[in-house]
Amino acid sequence: MADKKHHRQKTMVTGGGGNNQSYQNNNSSNQQQPFNQQQQSSNIGNFTKKSYPKKNYSQFKNQDQNQIKQNSVFDDPFEESSYLKFLMSERYHIYEDIAAKERRYEALQKLKEIINQWQIDHAVNVRKINQQEAQKRQSCLLPFGSYEMGVHFPDTDMDLICVFPQYILQEDFFNTFKTFITSQKDVENVIDVVDARVPILKLKFMGNQIDLLYACIDPKLLNEQVKIQKIIKDEQVFNKLNQVSQNSLNGLKATQNLIKSVPNPRKFKIFLRCIKLWAQRRGIYSNTFGYLGGISYAILVAKICQDHPDLELVDLVHKFFEVYSEWKWFDPVFIKIGKKKDNTKLDLNKLQVLDAYSQDIMPILTPNTNPKNSAYRVCQLTFDTICSELYRGKQILKQLAPSTLKVIKQPDEQEESIPQTQTDNQEEIKGGDLLQQQILTTSTISLPKKICWTKLFQRFRxxxxxxxxxxxxxxxxxxxxxxxxxxxxxxxxxxxxxxxxxxxxxxxxxxxxxxxxxxxxxxxxxxxxxxxxxxxxxxxxxxxxxxxxxxxxxxxxxxxxxxxxxxxxxxxxxxxxxxxxxxxxxxxxxxxx
Incomplete structure (x- = not known):
């Protein structure tokens, strides 16, 4: 691989890198700060994980500004992780409140009733199915993506799969059902996108933006005793489905495999929310415009969680930027799926797998046995933009080092400069971030001047x-x-x-x-x-x-x-x-x- 040339080597980022095997040794030169002998430690890669009593991020809500200033440099990763969660919740408001969650759930239940009503009427009146049989084989409405994983933001749309009996055809869904649901109360902006890789019916229902996908299976498998999630695990049954249904259900399979592949799902979800917040604030979160979408960021995050299961949140964020800012992108990013005793694993030498990413600039493979490149829309210019933002994040986190890596530097030591944009300085000068200014200007800390976490999440103007x-x-x-x-x-x-x-x-x-x-x-x-x-x-x-x-x-x-x-x-x-x-x-x- 050392002599391998690649058409994607034109990039704004320079420097070394390493992938599946090599990147775990990137920080071998980092020195560790001595700590108390009463603190237990274990080496994970090049980080030293310390054991501290866990703290709740709600402790920051009642602190005055002087106390917050003192927390710009933290003593342990748990406290710093709590502060990061506090910022995401209280400053950037990326979590839904209870009322919004209830409205989403109510919308899902009503939408399911509408779909079942149409399916039964269409089956009886058009397909001439027995009334009792049609009522017995009701459709399933399955969420997937960020909403199913529990990492959605308040304004995030919901991805749903409508699984019908095989006698409900795709043209029925995109024609008859589209007309039917357009006439329903609280439904607006209904659009069909039938020429996409996975055909979608977009609509707004009860204030929620929803993407509906179509799939169909054997009517005998649609009953209350059998769960669709278990059916799609059976590769023999799944491979018998038509290609349209397989493409739609692949999103659900990828969601399930992602959650099951990470050692700590709760930590994974918080970590993913943090990276999604960064990507949205920096303007590189959109599959449509050639950047990365939610599934791509979820795979990147899951990869870090798999390779470093014992790191705390702040250290995982640091590792994310360290690894992917130096990644050699002629090698794909993929995660391990299935248990050790299972035969479910990804063979990168299979022709079918190679075809999934061989011509793409940024291969990030979905966690399925027949993977697709989730970043297939990335072009050279958007690739350069993503790489430059990853490099910027890495340089910021070098100055905002994780607690497990913090070293007191001598005044004459020079740090590598962070690539700044015009508006990075403007945002600080305009006073839009009072908390950050107070932390940066504090004189009560003897450590060298550090950058606050909000610097990482500064919006790209x-x-x-x-x-x-x-x-x-x-x-x-x-x-x-x-x-x-x-x-x-x-x-x-x-x-x-x-x-x-x-x-x-x-x-x-x-x-x-x-x-x-x-x-x-x-x-x-x-x-x-x-x-x-x-x-x-x-x-x-x-x-x-x-x-x-x-x-x-x-x-x-x-x-x-x-x-x-x-x-x-x-x-x-x-x-x-x-x-x-x-x-x-x-x-x-x-x-x-």
Whole structure:
């Protein structure tokens, strides 16, 4: 492997790395701080795990600012982990309250009733199934993904699989059922995405965004005595399903395998929430735009949990950035699934497995016996962005060392600088993070100046880091077809990024991973269209491009020609692509994002 060249070696991150076997020895040069003999210790990799009495993060709620200042450098990993949980809960509010959980549960129960009502009526009236038989073989509604794992945020959508008897066809689901559920109370924004790798029916129900997947199995297996979760474990039964059903149920299988593969599910969930928070704040959480999605981050986190089962939360976070900032991405990331006595394991030399990632830039394999690359949408530019953010996180955590690695440095020792953006400094100066400022400016601690945990989660201010932007306006004269048109354009924007990356004068590109409304952009150019949602691509030109005009017309025309294939209605839907300088954008937009 040492001489292996790879087409993905162009990256913003330099330095050594190691993968499955080698990365566990990366920090061999780190020195350990001496500790009390009464504290028990055990070596895990290159960390020294200490035993301390566990503390609850709620202790920070009642502390005044002076006490919080004293906690900027912690004595033990349990206390620092508690502080990290406190930040996630009380500062960033990533947990749902009881009322929101109850509303989600109520929505699921009502949605299940609606689906069963339609299935029975359709089976009896269209498929001519006996009424009693149709009522006996009711459908199943199975959650998977972040909601099933219990790591969802308050605004996260729910991924659900509708498992029907085989006499309910896929076209029935995406046509008849779509019409039926659109007419139901509390249902809005129903969109079918049938040309995706896994066809989805998107809708908003009782205020919850929901993605519905279709699957069907033998009607004899649909009864109260048999659980679908047990059925899909049987590979012989699973392989007899049609390909559409297998693709849909693979998400549920991956969710189950993830939870069962980690040594401590509770620690895994908190760890994953922390990494998801970081990814969202840094603008690299979106499978649609070519970044990583929830399943990819879950696999990366599970890998660290498997390889380092005894580390505390703060040490796991440190290890996450240390490992993946140096990962050699011609090797895939995958986790061990199944017990030792099981035959369920991943053979990377199988042709079927090699085909799953051989042409991809960032292979992160799903934990199934027939894996797929969950990061197949990552392109070269988004790959570079992800790597640069991982490198930034690693450099921050070098200064914010885990408690098990903290060493008092001499004043003349120099630390490697953290790559800062313009807005990293701006956010500190503007006073938006009072807690962080008070910690950073404290003089009551004799240790060298440290960075607070909030530095890791600082939001990437997109418009503060670029001077040129491409704005893609998705336009419609009618609301009914706008959402589907917008979803199609959004899913293809990474193609425009790939077209731009071949322009010599362009040094860097980054897409903002969500649409901005007309009110946010202060749009006045598209008044003839009732609906307008805008996407922004930040561009950095090299010295040649900054001193001369750059013509991107050819790339824009090619992208528009491609969009014409999926254009729903020419009289209703349109797209407009424009160039803006930062000075031409509203000040409110620049300050907010």
């Amino acid at each position: 997109f418009f503060g880091n670029y001077n040129h932007f491409i704005r893609v306006d998705v336009l419609s004269t009618d609301e009914s077809g706008h959402l589907k048109w917008q979803g199609y354009v959004e899913s293809q924007l990474r193609r425009l990024i790939q077209l731009f990356q071949d322009v010599e004068q362009i040094q860097g590109l980054r897409i903002y991973p969500r649409a901005l409304s007309r009110d946010e952009t202060r749009d006045t150019m598209n008044d003839q269209f009732k609906c307008c949602d805008s996407y922004f691509i930040g561009i950095k030109f090299n010295e040649t491009g900054s001193q001369a005009s750059v013509n991107l017309r050819e790339q824009v025309i090619n992208f528009c020609n491609f969009l014409e294939i999926g254009r729903v209605t020419k009289q209703i839907n349109n797209v407009r692509i424009l160039h803006f300088k930062k000075s031409e954008l509203p000040e409110e937009l620049i300050e907010k994002y």
